Amino acid sequence: MTNAPRTLGNSKLEVGRIGLGCMGMSEFYGGTRDEEAHIKTLHAAIDLGVHHFDTADIYGNGHNEELVSKAFSDRWDKVTVATKFGVRRSEEGEFLGVSGRPEYVREACEKSLKRLGVDTIDLYYQHRPDPEVPVEESVGAMKELVDEGKVRYIGVSEFSAEQIKAAHAVHPITALQTEYSLWSRDVEDNGVLDTCRDLGIAFVAYSPLGRGFLTGAIANKDALDAHDWRRQNPRFTDEAFAENVRFVELIQDIATKKGATPAQVALAWVLAQGEDIFMIPGTRRIDRLKDNLGAWNVRFSEDELSDIRTRLPKETAGSRY
Numbered sequence: 001m002t003n004a005p006r007t008l009g010n011s012k013l014e015v016g017r018i019g020l021g022c023m024g025m026s027e028f029y030g031g032t033r034d035e036e037a038h039i040k041t042l043h044a045a046i047d048l049g050v051h052h053f054d055t056a057d058i059y060g061n062g063h064n065e066e067l068v069s070k071a072f073s074d075r076w077d078k079v080t081v082a083t084k085f086g087v088r089r090s091e092e093g094e095f096l097g098v099s100g101r102p103e104y105v106r107e108a109c110e111k112s113l114k115r116l117g118v119d120t121i122d123l124y125y126q127h128r129p130d131p132e133v134p135v136e137e138s139v140g141a142m143k144e145l146v147d148e149g150k151v152r153y154i155g156v157s158e159f160s161a162e163q164i165k166a167a168h169a170v171h172p173i174t175a176l177q178t179e180y181s182l183w184s185r186d187v188e189d190n191g192v193l194d195t196c197r198d199l200g201i202a203f204v205a206y207s208p209l210g211r212g213f214l215t216g217a218i219a220n221k222d223a224l225d226a227h228d229w230r231r232q233n234p235r236f237t238d239e240a241f242a243e244n245v246r247f248v249e250l251i252q253d254i255a256t257k258k259g260a261t262p263a264q265v266a267l268a269w270v271l272a273q274g275e276d277i278f279m280i281p282g283t284r285r286i287d288r289l290k291d292n293l294g295a296w297n298v299r300f301s302e303d304e305l306s307d308i309r310t311r312l313p314k315e316t317a318g319s320r321y
Contacts, residue, residue: 002296003049008080008278009202011153011174013122015080017271018293019052020045021206021282025067026060029212029282030225033060035067037284042071044286046078048293054177054206054280056084056127057112061093065115073117082175082204083112084157086127086138100130100138109145125155125177126167135159135166143171155204161191164201173201180205180277182214182269182308183235183247183316197276205270205279210235214266216248234318243317250311260298263291268298272305 003016023029025038042053053072055064065083072079085108088096105126112121124145126138145151153174156167167173176196180187184207187193196203209215211230218224221236230236235244248262255265263281270279281292300308 003293005051006275006278008052008123008153009174009196009276010172010200011123011202013080013153013174015052015278016049017275017278018050018267018295019054019204019278019280020050020289021280022053022055022064022068023059024282025284026064028059028229030228031284033063034284035070038067039071041284041286041289042068043075045289046075048289050289050293051078052080052082052278052280054082054204056087056125057108057115058084058087058089058127061089061091062111062115065112069115069117076118080122081116081118082123082125082155083116083121084125084127084155084177085109085112086125086130086157098128098130100126100133100135102137102141105138105141106145109150113150120149121151123153123155123174124151125157125175126159127157129156129159129163135163136170139167139170139173146171159192161195164192164195164199168199168201173199175202175204175278177204177206177280179207179320180270180273180279181208181210182251182266182312183210183244184320197274203274203277205277206282208270208279208281209263209266210247213244214247214251215261215263216252233321235316235320237318240318244313246313247316250308250313254308258298261291261294263288264295264298267292267295268300269305269308271295272300 003018005014055068086098142154155175157177221231224231251262251265255262
């Protein structure tokens with residue numbers, strides 16, 4: 001199999017099931033903003049058959065959308081770009097909470113359109129639900145953007161099953177984005193995955209590599225850049241790290257038997273959970289991009305998938321955030 005285009009949920013968008021998350025090119029995972037190198041990675045992704053790219057207005061406080069714009073200014077016809085709104089930041093980068101107020105929805109969209117340099121956003125997500133604003137009001141404002149031609153399709157991120165249903169009743173939801181991986185499987189039990197399937201909504205998994213942990217490439221949190229946000233993440237504390245290494249040991253064992261890399265095994269497992277599941281593993285490097293796409297070469301039988309379920313640790317140490 002290859003990263004062949006498939007219809008993304010309730011839409012006419014055709015993308016491969018492995019996309020590219022662009023967040024780390026601007027912020028959160030440490031390192032520097034090497035725009036020239038990152039644009040080369042974005043261009044290489046297209047050449048390698050990746051056409052689904054995910055960004056958000058808060059990544060780099062607008063920088064990520066501007067980077068994507070620079071990379072794709074002469075090749076918009078080859079890509080599908082999703083961006084998100086809802087998490088507010090000051091000009092200095094301070095996080096100010098979430099907003100789903102209708103007037104803010106419009107304001108955020110106008111700014112994203114300008115940074116991206118496009119007239120229409122392919123897929124526009126509400127990044128987080130606003131506890132102070134009914135989902136129906138936020139999605140109603142997004143529907144107006146669709147009616148005006150500023151947005152093609154609507155998505156939601158980190159919504160509960162009930163919130164997904166409420167949103168979908170206002171306007172068809174194309175995609176639900178949340179975390180899903182070998183160590184983050186709560187969507188299987190909380191109704192989110194089932195709800196998406198009932199409503200024909202594509203499930204877009206972010207952090208399918210457990211923010212890099214499942215690759216086995218992170219020896220301990222001290223190996224992370226001083227400015228890497230994972231150093232403060234509950235799953236990367238010393239105690240949680242020691243507990244969660246069991247996931248890495250299992251994945252490495254499978255990788256050895258399959259003649260694959262741990263990253264390929266972790267991604268192949270997510271792909272094996274259903275053809276309606278898409279993913280956006282993030283990377284800044286072309287070699288890792290190629291490695292991720294090698295997940296298509298890893299196959300699991302039903303017995304192997306069952307065995308993996310049996311061997312997986314029942315709990316993951318530390319909350320996701």
